[in-house]
Amino acid sequence: MHHWQRSKRKSAGEGPWAWLAAGSVATSLALLALLLGLLAVRGLGHFWPADVALVTLDDGRQLAGRAVKEAPLPGREARERLYRDGNRDVDGDIWEWVALERIQDIAHPEDLVVLERRRWGEFIGRLVAIETASGERFSGDAAWPALKERLAVVEDGRRQIAQLREETIQPLVRRVEAGQASAEDRAALASAQSQVNARQAALPDDTLVLESVGGRSLRQPLTDVVRALQPNAMGPVDKLATWGQGVWRFLSEGPRAANTAGGVWPAIFGTVLMVVLMSIFVMPFGVLAAVYLNEVAHQGRLIRWVRIGVRNLAGVPSIVYGVFGLGVFVYGIGGHLDDWFFASRLPSPTFGTGGLLWASLTLALLTLPVVIVATEEGLARIPESQREGALALGATRTEMLWRVVLPMAMPAMLTGVILAVARAAGEVAPLMLVGVAKMAPQVPLDGEFPFLHLDRKFMHLGYHIFDAAFRSGDVQAAMPLIYATALLLVVVILVLNLTAIFLRHYLRGRHGTLPH
Amino acid sequence: MPHSSSTPPLRRSVRQTRDRLATALITAGGIGVIVAVMAIGIFLAVEVLPLFWSSADTPRIDLQALWLPQPYTGLEAPAHRWQPALPEGGGEPRFGMLPLVWGTLEAAAWSLVIAVPLALGAAAHSALFMSPRLRARLRPTLELMEAMPGVVIGFVAGLVLAPWLDNHLALGAVLLILLPPGVLLAGGLWSRLGGRLHRRLPMGWAAVWLMPWLLVIWGLAVWLAPLLEAWWFGGSLRTWLEVHLGLAYANRNAIIVGMAMGFAVMPSIYALAEDALSGVPGNLVEGAEALGATRWQTLWKVVLPAAGPGVLSAVMIGAGRAVGETMIVLMASGNTALMTANPLDGLRSMAASIAIELPEAAPGGTHYRLLLLAALLLFAFTFCVNTLAEVVRARLRRRYRRMEGLA
Numbered sequence: 017m018h019h020w021q022r023s024k025r026k027s028a029g030e031g032p033w034a035w036l037a038a039g040s041v042a043t044s045l046a047l048l049a050l051l052l053g054l055l056a057v058r059g060l061g062h063f064w065p066a067d068v069a070l071v072t073l074d075d076g077r078q079l080a081g082r083a084v085k086e087a088p089l090p091g092r093e094a095r096e097r098l099y100r101d102g103n104r105d106v107d108g109d110i111w112e113w114v115a116l117e118r119i120q121d122i123a124h125p126e127d128l129v130v131l132e133r134r135r136w137g138e139f140i141g142r143l144v145a146i147e148t149a150s151g152e153r154f155s156g157d158a159a160w161p162a163l164k165e166r167l168a169v170v171e172d173g174r175r176q177i178a179q180l181r182e183e184t185i186q187p188l189v190r191r192v193e194a195g196q197a198s199a200e201d202r203a204a205l206a207s208a209q210s211q212v213n214a215r216q217a218a219l220p221d222d223t224l225v226l227e228s229v230g231g232r233s234l235r236q237p238l239t240d241v242v243r244a245l246q247p248n249a250m251g252p253v254d255k256l257a258t259w260g261q262g263v264w265r266f267l268s269e270g271p272r273a274a275n276t277a278g279g280v281w282p283a284i285f286g287t288v289l290m291v292v293l294m295s296i297f298v299m300p301f302g303v304l305a306a307v308y309l310n311e312v313a314h315q316g317r318l319i320r321w322v323r324i325g326v327r328n329l330a331g332v333p334s335i336v337y338g339v340f341g342l343g344v345f346v347y348g349i350g351g352h353l354d355d356w357f358f359a360s361r362l363p364s365p366t367f368g369t370g371g372l373l374w375a376s377l378t379l380a381l382l383t384l385p386v387v388i389v390a391t392e393e394g395l396a397r398i399p400e401s402q403r404e405g406a407l408a409l410g411a412t413r414t415e416m417l418w419r420v421v422l423p424m425a426m427p428a429m430l431t432g433v434i435l436a437v438a439r440a441a442g443e444v445a446p447l448m449l450v451g452v453a454k455m456a457p458q459v460p461l462d463g464e465f466p467f468l469h470l471d472r473k474f475m476h477l478g479y480h481i482f483d484a485a486f487r488s489g490d491v492q493a494a495m496p497l498i499y500a501t502a503l504l505l506v507v508v509i510l511v512l513n514l515t516a517i518f519l520r521h522y523l524r525g526r527h528g529t530l531p532h
Numbered sequence: 533m534p535h536s537s538s539t540p541p542l543r544r545s546v547r548q549t550r551d552r553l554a555t556a557l558i559t560a561g562g563i564g565v566i567v568a569v570m571a572i573g574i575f576l577a578v579e580v581l582p583l584f585w586s587s588a589d590t591p592r593i594d595l596q597a598l599w600l601p602q603p604y605t606g607l608e609a610p611a612h613r614w615q616p617a618l619p620e621g622g623g624e625p626r627f628g629m630l631p632l633v634w635g636t637l638e639a640a641a642w643s644l645v646i647a648v649p650l651a652l653g654a655a656a657h658s659a660l661f662m663s664p665r666l667r668a669r670l671r672p673t674l675e676l677m678e679a680m681p682g683v684v685i686g687f688v689a690g691l692v693l694a695p696w697l698d699n700h701l702a703l704g705a706v707l708l709i710l711l712p713p714g715v716l717l718a719g720g721l722w723s724r725l726g727g728r729l730h731r732r733l734p735m736g737w738a739a740v741w742l743m744p745w746l747l748v749i750w751g752l753a754v755w756l757a758p759l760l761e762a763w764w765f766g767g768s769l770r771t772w773l774e775v776h777l778g779l780a781y782a783n784r785n786a787i788i789v790g791m792a793m794g795f796a797v798m799p800s801i802y803a804l805a806e807d808a809l810s811g812v813p814g815n816l817v818e819g820a821e822a823l824g825a826t827r828w829q830t831l832w833k834v835v836l837p838a839a840g841p842g843v844l845s846a847v848m849i850g851a852g853r854a855v856g857e858t859m860i861v862l863m864a865s866g867n868t869a870l871m872t873a874n875p876l877d878g879l880r881s882m883a884a885s886i887a888i889e890l891p892e893a894a895p896g897g898t899h900y901r902l903l904l905l906a907a908l909l910l911f912a913f914t915f916c917v918n919t920l921a922e923v924v925r926a927r928l929r930r931r932y933r934r935m936e937g938l939a
Binding site for chain 2: 030031032033034035036037038039040041042043044045046047048049051054055087088301302304305307308309311312313322324325326327328329331332333334335336337338339340342343344347370381384385388412413414415417438439441442443444445448449478479481482485486491495498502505506509510513514517
């Protein structure tokens, strides 16, 4: 009997529950890996210039596009495939479902071109010819090199115009609107505007003669084309270069087509600026409160309760902070500021509506508990002997705090601020109430006095995801871009958190464990 | 000490004044910050109070209108309705808040159903079985999982998982059912194949080498799902659910919210529960093992009774997070204010309602104040739950210290 029991236990090992526990770790890790992998593959894959397929159907019709997904046909043992074939202006939409059984042939001819355009999105088809304003016509094999060459000229001109607009015209226009413009300003504005007009007129006024694979032809002005590719003719190195260019454009350009195309530069800028402002608010106040709680206050029952309360505020939902920000900062303080200082602009509000200042203040309040808790932990780790030593040498309490305690607690404070930044960068719900915008054409930082416009709305990466996913017309078209934005946000937050983890590790190594 | 009196008295008094000034400044600043942070609750309460107080500018609203079914024009029976904007075809706005409360609790409950087993299993495994090297890596990894922004999880849940599940409902269900027995099968095989395999694939690294096994389970589910669907559910699980159980399937539903939010909440429950489990004094564990208990018996009979309150507080904090999470519910739930127990139907939570409706609500109006009431409820709930959890944890720490002292 005894022997039997022992052998049974041996074969059963730790029993079923231990394995379920191990399985739950494995499942969690697998889910995390799945999520990160999905974001990485879809987010980065979007910029890869994939080959364009020329699909011939059984009735002879042709279409050119990239396969997006497959799904079973309802009610039958067959599948259909979704192609993204662009050409919104020719076909009416950019999608085409094709039943697999109807496909006769799939080819990848090298002469298919993909044009990214400012209006109407992508064009996929063939380039027939390029006609210049002076009557020249390049067709056949000469057309593609000519297109490349002339597109470079157009791009160059466009960049110059954009620069002129941003640096000269916009500040002048705003001054005119505000009624502060002098006669010189008006003259400068007029001359700049005529310069822009001249540059615009100097852009090569070419027309592309295009033909979709379905046989419809189209005349496309070159000035509307952003990028031209022949993906099927490109080698892997070319594709890699194009991919890098695509990633760079995504990071450095503004959004187009109701946030479903283009880049996210204003959102990156808005997020970073908001987070920097928030850190400026949260760092001194958080450290001040932590120093008070840990070093100055009498350590009684009340302080213990206050400490628990502060810790708990880290668990209060972020949307509640958003409500507070809206009610107190925007409607309360902002409304009064408008009444006192900006009465001339009422009823259109200046500070009485969501903006950069209120958003960063709200997030500072939201992340204050994080900073306080992290700093307090750091302060508690500093051995009492250090303080006593400083006091014994004749330092006052302030000197002791300033020269001994705070420098030692530096890594803890940094950890707190980094954690706060990581939390704030991913927080969207409160921002929806206090000042994020779907599309903010002007970044809140420019060369015009007072340089930093705290009252302006701003764009945010997280809100950009929400907006593109739920408020744009064509989610399917926006998907690749949402993946890329989500990946960017996750990467930023992961890097911040890794830094915080590293710092905390360093801190533990230096001061040992928390003395009880 | 000849130097101690060499500091001129004037300089010393300047230093002391400066010290006093700085202390006063720190005190004032510290108290100011703490008061500012605590002001949130006060602000919400002050703004909500006029709802229940008759005053000139806002119409008073009685509690019954919020929590009891109301007879509305156009409806046969009294019902709960949240239609704060004027409904189509005229009529008064409908302010029954119960659907929102229900939606909030339903979403939180489903996310706990997903998160609690995963988190507690993971905590138990990493506190007792896992190799220390892996454990040192697992914690930061799960911390990264905790830091994943809600908007990203919400996007993946609402726009990737929901359509996928829409097409592969049977596969998802089979996967969920197959997962526990599949893992147990791996355990059984492992115990049978002793010796060399145990050295190659030690129990301490099970979390890693089980991951390829999960792929095998996935493959099995992909193979099995269509067969099962054809045999038992007449070709389509969805139709079967609708016809036989009367469960309508909404594209974005409570289960999807639960999965997404469970994923988001799991790491914080794990971290706190693991702290509680691994904080149990070592001599208790060693004593139990010396008496011949397996590690799981040790966990069940010794560690868990000692760490129980800590584990409970971990779950409570998880519940607090789940109740207040906004973006995930907003993006994955469909935001329909329903009151059904059907987990395959949509829901609308208080937090999501606030995020959508507050920017449009006129400040000072009934709708505005009701949304602030929702915020106050969220605040009070999470604050109480977290305080309770914190008190429990403080008690637990004292208990551990006492145990260590006794032994």
